Amino acid sequence: MLTTGDLMFKKHVYKKLNLKKGKTLEDLIQACQKSFDFVSYQATEKAPFHLHYIKSLVDEKQIDSHISSYTKNPELPTLIDLEQSIPIEGTKIIQKIEEIEQSLLSGHVIIQVTKHDNEVLAVPVQQKEQRSVDIPENEFTVIGPKEAFIESLDVNLNLIRKRLPVPELVIKEFIVGSISKSRVAVLHMDGITNTQLVQTLTERINEVDYDEIVDSSQITQLISDNPNSYFPQLLETERPERVASALVEGKVVFTMEGSPQAMIGPTNLLEFFSSPDDHYMMWPLSMFFRIIRLLAVLFSVLATSVYIAVTTYHHEVIPDVLLNTMVASRLEVPYPPIIEVILLELTVELLREAGARLPSRIGQTIGIVGGIVIGTAVVEASLASSVLLILIGLTALSSFTTPIYQMGNTIRILRFPFIIFAQWFGFFGMAICLAIHLLHLIKLTSLGYPYLSPLYPFRVRDFRDEILKLPIQKLENRPEVLRSQKKKRFISKYRKHPPKDIEE
Amino acid sequence: MHPEAKVTKQVSPFFAFFIVTVMQVGVGIFTLPRTMIVDAGHDGWIAIVFSAVLVSIIIRIIYAMLNKGDTIITIQNKVFGKTLGSFISLFWVFYYSLFVLITLVAYVEILNVWIFPEVSLWVLYLICMLLAYNYTTSGFRAIIGGSLLAVLFVLPFLFFSHLPQGQLHFGSLFPIFDHSLHEMWLSTKTMTFQFLGFEILLMAYPFIKQAPRSHKWAQIGLVFSMIIYLIAFILPVIYFHERHLLTIIWPTLTLWKMEYIGMSIWLLVLLPNMAFGLWSASRVVKQTFNLSQRHSLRGVTLVIFGCALLFTTRIEIQSLSAFTNRLGFYTIFIYIPILFLLQALIIKRRRL
Numbered sequence: 021m022l023t024t025g026d027l028m029f030k031k032h033v034y035k036k037l038n039l040k041k042g043k044t045l046e047d048l049i050q051a052c053q054k055s056f057d058f059v060s061y062q063a064t065e066k067a068p069f070h071l072h073y074i075k076s077l078v079d080e081k082q083i084d085s086h087i088s089s090y091t092k093n094p095e096l097p098t099l100i101d102l103e104q105s106i107p108i109e110g111t112k113i114i115q116k117i118e119e120i121e122q123s124l125l126s127g128h129v130i131i132q133v134t135k136h137d138n139e140v141l142a143v144p145v146q147q148k149e150q151r152s153v154d155i156p157e158n159e160f161t162v163i164g165p166k167e168a169f170i171e172s173l174d175v176n177l178n179l180i181r182k183r184l185p186v187p188e189l190v191i192k193e194f195i196v197g198s199i200s201k202s203r204v205a206v207l208h209m210d211g212i213t214n215t216q217l218v219q220t221l222t223e224r225i226n227e228v229d230y231d232e233i234v235d236s237s238q239i240t241q242l243i244s245d246n247p248n249s250y251f252p253q254l255l256e257t258e259r260p261e262r263v264a265s266a267l268v269e270g271k272v273v274f275t276m277e278g279s280p281q282a283m284i285g286p287t288n289l290l291e292f293f294s295s296p297d298d299h300y301m302m303w304p305l306s307m308f309f310r311i312i313r314l315l316a317v318l319f320s321v322l323a324t325s326v327y328i329a330v331t332t333y334h335h336e337v338i339p340d341v342l343l344n345t346m347v348a349s350r351l352e353v354p355y356p357p358i359i360e361v362i363l364l365e366l367t368v369e370l371l372r373e374a375g376a377r378l379p380s381r382i383g384q385t386i387g388i389v390g391g392i393v394i395g396t397a398v399v400e401a402s403l404a405s406s407v408l409l410i411l412i413g414l415t416a417l418s419s420f421t422t423p424i425y426q427m428g429n430t431i432r433i434l435r436f437p438f439i440i441f442a443q444w445f446g447f448f449g450m451a452i453c454l455a456i457h458l459l460h461l462i463k464l465t466s467l468g469y470p471y472l473s474p475l476y477p478f479r480v481r482d483f484r485d486e487i488l489k490l491p492i493q494k495l496e497n498r499p500e501v502l503r504s505q506k507k508k509r510f511i512s513k514y515r516k517h518p519p520k521d522i523e524e
Numbered sequence: 525m526h527p528e529a530k531v532t533k534q535v536s537p538f539f540a541f542f543i544v545t546v547m548q549v550g551v552g553i554f555t556l557p558r559t560m561i562v563d564a565g566h567d568g569w570i571a572i573v574f575s576a577v578l579v580s581i582i583i584r585i586i587y588a589m590l591n592k593g594d595t596i597i598t599i600q601n602k603v604f605g606k607t608l609g610s611f612i613s614l615f616w617v618f619y620y621s622l623f624v625l626i627t628l629v630a631y632v633e634i635l636n637v638w639i640f641p642e643v644s645l646w647v648l649y650l651i652c653m654l655l656a657y658n659y660t661t662s663g664f665r666a667i668i669g670g671s672l673l674a675v676l677f678v679l680p681f682l683f684f685s686h687l688p689q690g691q692l693h694f695g696s697l698f699p700i701f702d703h704s705l706h707e708m709w710l711s712t713k714t715m716t717f718q719f720l721g722f723e724i725l726l727m728a729y730p731f732i733k734q735a736p737r738s739h740k741w742a743q744i745g746l747v748f749s750m751i752i753y754l755i756a757f758i759l760p761v762i763y764f765h766e767r768h769l770l771t772i773i774w775p776t777l778t779l780w781k782m783e784y785i786g787m788s789i790w791l792l793v794l795l796p797n798m799a800f801g802l803w804s805a806s807r808v809v810k811q812t813f814n815l816s817q818r819h820s821l822r823g824v825t826l827v828i829f830g831c832a833l834l835f836t837t838r839i840e841i842q843s844l845s846a847f848t849n850r851l852g853f854y855t856i857f858i859y860i861p862i863l864f865l866l867q868a869l870i871i872k873r874r875r876l
Contacts, residue, residue, distance in 0.1 A: 333639065455792055456655070459670065475673065475676070
């Protein structure tokens with residue numbers, strides 16, 4: 021039973037809706053005519069058709085060659101005739117004003133019979149401005165494929181699809197952003213990916229409520245599990261083959277129209293230190309390089325804070341042989357180690373930031389000026405010790421070994437809390453800082469999956485590809501932690517060797 | 525009475541290993557060689573093995589008991605009735621808190637003596653308690669994660685010891701068994717203190733998936749910590765002279781090559797250790813008095829912090845650890861077996 025109040029309220033709502041629905045094609049055309057690039061004309065005086073389109077969105081060559089000749093033809097009086105004769109795929113006759121608006125604004129030509137008719141024919145003649153597929157810049161590898169995503173969703177999907185030509189690769193499309201109306205595609209492998217995982221991602225993307233979204237990293241910020249963390253919780257990549265192998269592993273991927281990267285989830289901390297290179301090299305080499313990379317990260321984060329801790333609190337730790345060098349280099353430095361370190365660290369950050377903003381040629385010059393000229397000058401003016409300068413140089417160098425750019429940034433930031441804690445309580449302070457970060461990492465999840473796996477939860481079998489890198493014949497299982505529908509990737513067959521003479 | 529721990533909050537049976545290891549290899553390892561040598565001399569390692577055997581039996585008893593009940597609280601309530609059971613539960617709050625307290629005080633003392641003689645103790649207490657509190661509020665699984673990382677990455681630091689070639693006298697270990705049985709028994713009693721901590725299982729049991737299967741892992745954890753203790757005991761004994769060793773308060777640190785880094789990073793072992801204690805103490809309060817665990821945790825943390833401020837001198841700390849030692853010994857070897865027998869009796873009578 022509805023009370024009168026409810027009825028009144030409903031009436032009010034209906035009125036409002038009707039007002040919104042009351043918008044007609046004429047209103048739309050009027051609204052569009054405020055812009056100079058809106059074109060609206062009658063085909064000829066004899067033919068009945070009116071054409072409307074937005075010049076900047078359509079390919080006018082196609083209109084000239086494929087549409088005009090038919091609209092000017094008086095033998096085709098109705099829209100249906102026209103639809104059948106125009107040699108362009110994807111034409112449709114529509115009536116709903118919202119649909120008309122959407123097709124007009126996405127590069128269709130709207131063809132009307134008379135000026136007051138509500139039924140129109142929409143012909144897609146979008147103009148696609150895009151750069152060609154290029155070499156990956158942020159995730160460059162020496163060997164392996166050298167294609168990178170570009171700003172067009174369709175091209176990106178093509179790059180992925182052609183690597184996985186199976187019907188199981190499912191792509192769903194979403195529209196995100198109330199003003200920007202960005203197209204987002206969510207990819208997964210049917211029959212492999214855990215269905216719950218797909219559901220989590222689609223739900224989160226559906227929940228995104230933001231007006232203007234220009235890059236997929238904005239969506240990442242909106243959907244990540246802990247928005248206050250400075251550890252990236254989804255892996256950003258610009259390499260289609262990395263996406264393809266993630267999909268086959270049982271992960272989900274999303275990518276957006278207009279942004280040249282795809283996001284892979286769930287991810288874990290160690291995945292950020294594995295490069296696609298690792299899979300293209302012989303396994304002993306790639307295992308070695310991966311371990312080098314992990315050590316480089318540890319060094320990059322801890323080296324300067326260890327320097328502070330040792331020079332401020334724990335002089336006993338310095339070996340006797342090294343003591344002379346250390347004392348000699350710090351002898352004339354007028355301030356405590358902490359100021360020395362922060363000064364130099366900030367200089368390096370400055371150089372990096374300047375290098376990133378400048379065009380690449382000038383960027384190189386800045387690198388040389390900063391690295392060599394300023395560095396030597398600072399030591400000669402004894403404003404910093406040469407030992408520290410070496411350390412800072414090495415930490416900067418080793419932070420560049422991280423294959424994923426986002427994680428490189430995280431490591432840049434991560435140094436500073438350790439430096440501050442080291443000044444406060446020496447090694448004990450660093451242990452405090454480590455404890456805080458470890459607790460944070462233990463609690464952190466990526467799309468609901470633990471961020472610290474395979475360390476915690478402890479999955480020894482997942483070590484094969486995540487920490488170590490065993491021969492490709494041994495990587496027969498998908499990561500356990502993903503709980504994918506198919507656990508096995510393939511059945512490994514061991515080749516039989518002909519028996520040696522000693523066994524005969 | 526209490527809802528079972530949810531599956532999402534549980535851990536696999538394998539993690540019982542980390543619970544036991546982290547709880548046992550606490551701060552005691554630094555003083556271990558000296559305390560062991562007082563009574564049994566160079567035969568201390570026999571006492572270590574013997575005490576491990578005794579503890580292994582107790583772990584067996586605990587598992588037999590818990591397999592029939594859920595936690596120590598439910599068992600006590602069944603055996604003693606609700607009122608008396610709740611009253612005895614208070615003892616467990618005290619017991620768990622005491623272990624957190626002794627760990628905290630002993631660790632901060634080391635820091636104070638070795639690295640920061642000028643820092644006021646309360647600052648260090650505050651830092652440790654805040655961190656432990658944070659670990660505890662993150663939940664049981666997070667504490668387990670912390671202990672796993674500690675065992676994997678921090679315990680290996682122990683092996684960076686001085687091993688001066690040619691200065692190790694393996695002869696110091698012989699003749700084997702030249703101390704009286706009484707001395708051995710005294711040493712075994714001292715040693716049990718080092719193995720204490722596995723009582724966390726009495727509260728953590730419902731949080732382990734297929735808990736009966738975790739018994740094996742608890743025993744393996746015990747063996748693992750026994751091996752660590754044996755190494756930590758034998759190395760100083762063959763390096764120092766027995767009488768010299770008696771004068772060193774923290775022989776493990778003296779022998780350690782990475783003493784400064786090592787004792788700092790040991791914080792990562794002690795945090796899960798203290799967090800387990802805090803977690804169990806507050807859990808007892810929650811189960812007995814239906815208070816929210818967060819509130820009781822705050823209370824327990826504050827009380828422990830306050831008590832820690834009272835212990836400043838070496839003698840006070842020593843008497844505290846002696847008291848804890850005795851209390852732990854009697855609880856484990858007298859109270860637990862008695863409770864086990866009573867529980868068995870009651871179950872039998874109900875069947876008849």
